[in-house]
Amino acid sequence: MNTNDSKCPRKIIAKNLHDLPRSGIRDFFDVVSSMHDVISLGVGEPGFDTPWHIREASVFALEKGATGYTPNLGLLKLREACSAYVKKTFQIDYSPKEEIIITVGVSEALDLAIRALVDPGDEVLYHEPCYVSYAPVIRLAYGKPVPIPTQKEDHFRLTRDQLEEKVTSKSKILILNFPTNPTGATLPSKDLADIAAFICKHNLIVITDEIYAELSYEEPHVSIASFPGMKERTLFLHGFSKAWAMTGFRLGYACAPPEIIEAMMKIHQYTMLCAPILSQEAAYEALQKAETDIAAMRDAYRKHRNFMCASFQKMNLPYAEPQGAFYAFPNIKDLECSSQEFALKLLEKEKVAVVPGSAFGASGEGYIRCSFATSLDDLKEAMVRIARFLARR
Ligand SMILES: Cc1ncc(COP(=O)(O)O)c(C=O)c1O
Numbered sequence: 001m002n003t004n005d006s007k008c009p010r011k012i013i014a015k016n017l018h019d020l021p022r023s024g025i026r027d028f029f030d031v032v033s034s035m036h037d038v039i040s041l042g043v044g045e046p047g048f049d050t051p052w053h054i055r056e057a058s059v060f061a062l063e064k065g066a067t068g069y070t071p072n073l074g075l076l077k078l079r080e081a082c083s084a085y086v087k088k089t090f091q092i093d094y095s096p097k098e099e100i101i102i103t104v105g106v107s108e109a110l111d112l113a114i115r116a117l118v119d120p121g122d123e124v125l126y127h128e129p130c131y132v133s134y135a136p137v138i139r140l141a142y143g144k145p146v147p148i149p150t151q152k153e154d155h156f157r158l159t160r161d162q163l164e165e166k167v168t169s170k171s172k173i174l175i176l177n178f179p180t181n182p183t184g185a186t187l188p189s190k191d192l193a194d195i196a197a198f199i200c201k202h203n204l205i206v207i208t209d210e211i212y213a214e215l216s217y218e219e220p221h222v223s224i225a226s227f228p229g230m231k232e233r234t235l236f237l238h239g240f241s242k243a244w245a246m247t248g249f250r251l252g253y254a255c256a257p258p259e260i261i262e263a264m265m266k267i268h269q270y271t272m273l274c275a276p277i278l279s280q281e282a283a284y285e286a287l288q289k290a291e292t293d294i295a296a297m298r299d300a301y302r303k304h305r306n307f308m309c310a311s312f313q314k315m316n317l318p319y320a321e322p323q324g325a326f327y328a329f330p331n332i333k334d335l336e337c338s339s340q341e342f343a344l345k346l347l348e349k350e351k352v353a354v355v356p357g358s359a360f361g362a363s364g365e366g367y368i369r370c371s372f373a374t375s376l377d378d379l380k381e382a383m384v385r386i387a388r389f390l391a392r393r
Helices: 024-033 052-063 076-090 105-117 134-140 160-166 189-201 258-271 277-286 290-314 339-350 376-392
Strands: 100-103 123-128 144-149 171-176 205-209 234-239 252-255 368-371
Touching: 024 339, 052 277, 076 100, 076 234, 076 252, 076 277, 100 105, 100 258, 105 134, 105 171, 105 205, 105 234, 105 252, 105 258, 123 134, 134 144, 144 160, 160 189, 171 189, 252 258, 290 376, 339 368, 339 376
Parallel strands: 123 144, 123 171, 171 205, 205 234
Antiparallel strands: 100 252, 234 252
16 A cells, blocks of 8 residues: 555554664665575575474474463473573573563564663664664664764774763663674673673663674673673573574573563563464474584584685785674775675676675675675685676776
């Protein structure tokens, strides 16, 4: 239906949506999907299939007749398994009965977290370039997004000084995402400790999106929630999409103080009711053999990362070596075109899809995001094509 149709008695779409842009990634991949033989370094999806024992658990549950609703918070056995996993991996203790909620991906957990905490006009700080959903989700809750640009020269780290510059009396939340989509940045413990001190000084709340935590290639990952005094003011979000290659299962979870989980639960029970039971069964199985499954994928991604970085070096394409996640974010500023123009030309001339950096916020302009989660053969061919494309310019 055309919303501007003169026969329509009133404007249909809510005002809050009028200025909300469509995701830059989505638009770009509409073009990609209409073409043949494209090598895609674009999508944020693992190149692996979900490990077989996880798929089997879901199939087995279906055969046994697991076709109903679960409790709103999620299956208790899954919350217990999440609690044990988070304690072992991140050294944070959450009660499965009142401090964990199972959600439809980290996407839903993030939306619930923001809606549970943000009053109109509250400011939400986050480091940028960042995951495409942060600003829209904040705006949908009538909050004010406050991006903090980070720089390649600094390995896209977030510093306390940058935060002090942006904080105001209206600031309420800081979103952290390390390892970062799209830059692959990680944050050393010392920097996290500085940020924790900043959070306490300004009485803020942290939402930490830990979806790439297991895909950390150099140092073991540390969560801000594990710092003294931080558990009480942190929402810890995690999920199965990336490290377990389970994007299609749509499963995540949030850990937080009981008061916050209760508030998130109110929204979840009226909007989602519960996460799908077969995905919850699969996630329960995923947590039984987490270390072996993840180690194999992480080792493969590390090799792919090293290959991609070595290739960019040969092409003289400046980049900051990604320390985590599965993306490299090389700089194309010297090529005197926008990241959108670069990505479209590369697609047209060489049939390689990368994501324009501008999709990740204004400070992503001048960069392209290249996923190295694809097969090594595709990666090798993509690097030959990008090198040829650059040589012709
Ligand atoms: C940083 C980040 N957070 C959240 C998500 C969404 O994850 P999920 O599939 O669990 O909804 C993504 C997906 O790309 C992501 O990169």
